[in-house]
Amino acid sequence: MRAFLAAAFSLALAIPATAGVTIDEFKTDGGLTVWHVQEDSIPFVALELRFQGGASLDAEGKRGAINLMTGLIEEGAAELDARAFAKARDGLAASFSYAVYDDTLSVSAKFLTENRDEALELLRQSLTSPRFDQDAIDRVRAQVISGIRSDEKDPSSIAGQAFDARVYGTHPYGTDRSGTVDSVTALTRDDILAAFQSTVVRDRLYISVVGDISREELGPVLDTLLADLPETGAPLPPAASPVFDGETVVIPFETPQSVAMFGQPGVPFDHPDYFAAYLLNVVLGGGGFESRLMQEVREKRGLTYGVYSYLVDKDGADVWLGSVQSANNRIGEAMEVIKAEWARMQSEGVTETELEDAKRYLTGSYPLRFDGNGPIADILVGMQMQGMGTDYIATRNDRVNAVTLEQINRVAREFLKPEQLSFTVVGQPEGL
């Protein structure tokens, strides 16, 4: 479900680093800004590239083009067709992963020191000379369509898509980035090429590199890797205007357990109250088993296996979402408890103990995320996209600790909107 992906992403961004990670920010001769951590103890490198824009750059009427294009980047480049490219990559034991989300296209690469140059050359070919052969387009298109059809029968996917459509309307966030069977069927090779040229460009690129490589080696390597990309692509879409009407919408679907998505307006990352809102969410439904929603819905009443809430900061929208799954005859009760807890939090706020516990959790788990080259590279590139400086890491826990009980409870009163909390339920819920 894509709301979960988005949530995981924003969570990773909001929990930064520890001592021991020394970030070297520099500009290459070719003008690329890089966040680099040299870590020589294991002979490999983790490289993260993020192209801002992602699937939201789909042209009018071409929904799914950027998603299909992303799936095709590894299906042949320059002189190598799809199979030859895969064999070359596997023979080097390199891993290249290309993925697209609402706001970003990501390229994650891992390669050994012993064949670094060959691996980077192969990666360069995929980024600058993808073939987009017609047979590859047709083959991957069939896989994408198979996935779309599966989503149409999966209650969690149905709920996520229906909820997004309600909230975002005609904005790209309102439709699934895979597109529809019809829109994907109609895509041509020209559409794929256009999607590539609109997205994989230098002026919206963020880079982090962690591992066995020095700054002196890295600069020229990146300039070679990325020199041939076009400078600029399609304009970013305007911000969305999320709508939360406070209603419950039921989508009938024959399945034993109902899936509910819910949400209300969120809080921008650069808002002065963001950290208070973040802590508030930990207490409400964002932590582990200790959150109020988990305690009330799962631990006390056994109504679900899991219930969560999360702040999502997209480039063009800030929302506060949640999800729960319960048997058809119990989902109504689960939703009543969630609504009651949402309202209670808004009116009563958190206790001193809850605030302290949430602070200890957030600040104490701070070093746990920085436990490998791959995870560190991922966090660093995310920090850049959020507009943070490298010094953010040193100050982040102070910002968490600076939140007072008065502030968090004012934020609860001002930002929680029980009357706007909107539910989309898929299943055969009883009594809704």
Place this chain on the structure above:
Amino acid sequence: MRALLLTLATSLALAAPAKADIRDAVTTFTLDNGMDVVVIEDSRAPVVTHMVWYRAGSADEFPGTSGVAHFLEHLLFKGTDTLAPGELSATVARNGGTDNAFTSYDYTAYFQRVASDRLELMMRLESDRMVNVRLSEEDILTEREVIIEERNQRTENSPGALFREQKNAAQFLNHRYGVPVIGWRHEMVTLDLDAALAYYKRFYAPNNAILVVAGDVTPEGVRALAEQYYGVLEPNPELTKRARPAEPPQTAERRLIFRDARVAQPYVSRSYLAPERDAGAQREAAALTLLAELLGGGTTSYLTERLQFESQKAVYTAAFYNGESLDDTDFTVLVVPADGVTLPEAEAAMDEAIESFISKPIDTAALARIKMQIRASQIYARDDVGNLANVYGSALASGLTVQDVQDWPKVLGSITPDEIIAAAKSVFNLDRSVTGYLMKEKGDAS
């Protein structure tokens, strides 16, 4: 959360460690009461993963109580003589850590990830609930609702999961690998305090447990704490060698059709009964691991080449084998047909491809690529010490030794093409197979 381990294995089985320096980072010893300890050192970050694995999973349950191993795993978060329900997780969170647990056929494991200076606290909490759990009737009833919702979420809401459950039940005629880890629903609703405590008293003891500590620690430091917290616990003298009902000779090809209106993408899959990795004898399992990679391990595999690139009868193909299992396991091949291709046609294409794979020499270039990836995986594995803890813990709980784990990449690297073909011919026996069609409600199976 308090999760069920999915048992469909992937090529990750390759990712075992064993470079010289990795071996140097691993220390093992056994406490006087029989508890095994594995320490994996990695000082790059001030973090530790603390895990306790029990050599007991769903396949060790008494008949009629399916799901009790997993149910008990949930209940172990409910409190002890000295901890209130939920207090363990709350304490871990207040210390900036995360905790969880998971249950599989052969083991149950509990773990925390936390700053390394909190290791002692983790050991105090974990050793406490090994022997001192206290449960009320109310805890039981509420948590039983939770595991039933978990079954709803994982299984009842997913036709693919329901299909795999039926297929697995047909694969194992006598062994409890044929019973789902989460449990059959009609037995789950009857699970009670007695069933949970019977399982707990039988299997939760230091001489049935493995402690794995990975991260910014030293073996000496771990040993001192382990002796203090786990070493003082009494072993269970009644613990016997693990022996579960074994499979009889399987002599009949089984076929089944699972229909569900929620199926969007029909597919055919076939599993064959297959041998597992045994301590000191891993070659056949290694050959099967390589076979799964060669046959269905990704873009360059044989099934993909034949059915997706050449005949284009499939949109997706795969082969799975995970040799990490206490008893006989299975080897699975799967084909998702392209539009307009029926399941019988897809099955015929799958059979033809398997037949042709066995009858031709192994593609030595493909084998060389896979062996290169195995070598590299030992380097990449060192970046994720938490996963290394999993590799050692699950291997030891599945009847293997530290030596087996460290030999595994070398064994994989030494397997010859002849051994792969021999393993394939031995395993691809229809008498020991189950072929399943996952279909739409009104789909045509002919």
